[in-house]
Amino acid sequence: MTGDAAVERRYRRLLAWYPAEYRRAYGEEMIGVLLAAASGGSGRPGLAGAFDLIRGGLRARLLAGWRKLADADWPDALALCSVAVPIILLGYVIAQWLYFLHIHIGAPHEQVGRGLVVLAIAAPPLLALRFRRTAALVAVALAGWLTVFTLGGISPDWSGYWINNGEDVGSSLALLLGAAALAWSGGPRRAAEILTPRSWLVLIVAGVSMGVIHPYLWSRPAWLAAVIVIGMLALVAGGLALTVPGPAARGLLLLLAAPAYPGAVWAIGISGSYGFDTSGFPNLIFLPTALFAGLAAAALWRWRHRTAP
Amino acid sequence: MQEPTFLILTALAEGAQHGYGIMTDVARISQGRVRLRAGTLYAALDRLLGSGSVSVDREEIVGGRLRRYYRLTPSGAELLAAEAARLRANAKLASTRLRRLPGSALLAGGAA
Numbered sequence: 178m179t180g181d182a183a184v185e186r187r188y189r190r191l192l193a194w195y196p197a198e199y200r201r202a203y204g205e206e207m208i209g210v211l212l213a214a215a216s217g218g219s220g221r222p223g224l225a226g227a228f229d230l231i232r233g234g235l236r237a238r239l240l241a242g243w244r245k246l247a248d249a250d251w252p253d254a255l256a257l258c259s260v261a262v263p264i265i266l267l268g269y270v271i272a273q274w275l276y277f278l279h280i281h282i283g284a285p286h287e288q289v290g291r292g293l294v295v296l297a298i299a300a301p302p303l304l305a306l307r308f309r310r311t312a313a314l315v316a317v318a319l320a321g322w323l324t325v326f327t328l329g330g331i332s333p334d335w336s337g338y339w340i341n342n343g344e345d346v347g348s349s350l351a352l353l354l355g356a357a358a359l360a361w362s363g364g365p366r367r368a369a370e371i372l373t374p375r376s377w378l379v380l381i382v383a384g385v386s387m388g389v390i391h392p393y394l395w396s397r398p399a400w401l402a403a404v405i406v407i408g409m410l411a412l413v414a415g416g417l418a419l420t421v422p423g424p425a426a427r428g429l430l431l432l433l434a435a436p437a438y439p440g441a442v443w444a445i446g447i448s449g450s451y452g453f454d455t456s457g458f459p460n461l462i463f464l465p466t467a468l469f470a471g472l473a474a475a476a477l478w479r480w481r482h483r484t485a486p
Numbered sequence: 487m488q489e490p491t492f493l494i495l496t497a498l499a500e501g502a503q504h505g506y507g508i509m510t511d512v513a514r515i516s517q518g519r520v521r522l523r524a525g526t527l528y529a530a531l532d533r534l535l536g537s538g539s540v541s542v543d544r545e546e547i548v549g550g551r552l553r554r555y556y557r558l559t560p561s562g563a564e565l566l567a568a569e570a571a572r573l574r575a576n577a578k579l580a581s582t583r584l585r586r587l588p589g590s591a592l593l594a595g596g597a598a
Binding site: 199202203205206207208209210211212213214225226229230231232233234236237 | 505531532
């Protein structure tokens, strides 16, 4: 192998950091420029040159990912959320209800309470089939109530076990997302047009399996809980990405990430030694959640800005 | 506007150039101070192509390798002109204030 061929191979390996689309557009041209620079006295690819290509590649990948997100069909993604959120929550709540009925029948008022929660989650999307605005108002009221309750729970005078609020934070965000989806999209009617039977199945299985697995996690070590939770989220995300048709799937996954993250951290945090003190790590829940929500809001804003007349 | 972008547009204001030509021209017009690397150059070109400031002029195959020439578009020329005017205004203001500074004739380039 000649020296030039070895240098070219090294440059080609470095260009692998760039996304395939970028390499198709500029790859051969960049190789020519890199080899010309190498023979023109700029030297072989040194550390600085390699760093420049790796940085450029990562930046191009980030930009490509961002463009894909911003190009998602956001009205449809929101419409999907108006159905996905209540289905997952209902699956979760009903599976847990059945689990608790199985181990302990409990007092009638407990059953009434759980029944009301089911009704509160199911009512807005069902109402939206006929009265979308009323449904959105009901959803906003319910989500607002839970959010106030959650904010009360995470007030500074509370005991400081931040992670124990993950379920409330996740549920509040999910209901707020569902309410926003009812208000600003075609709602369940549009979602029913998009979703395939398989995507309905993925949504139902996602919620039910979360409800079934949750009690199982309590007595497991935190690492095992983390593996189970992350694995399950990956399966749900993969299932939705594969079964939800069109570019709305990317938007749906990003929108669902904001409520899913605190719920997942909570499920892992309460496993093993119950009461794991996370008072020093409130950012564990709030920063990534804010990042997901901010990213979704920015992509939505860009989409609206770009498609505005 | 970042300096590498400004210098790339300045290089293209002379006429259409290929990637390596832009790199050497930027080194020359910055008197060796700015040495663009391929990753930085193509990130800037990709951005400038996306914004319509630069377009592809032609493609050639030289020594079996693709060589693509880029040229400044009218909107790129406007962008460069606006940036040059902004830099000129800033430089003028800095020079004026430096001249007023006691004992700073050398800093202001000796122009009084």
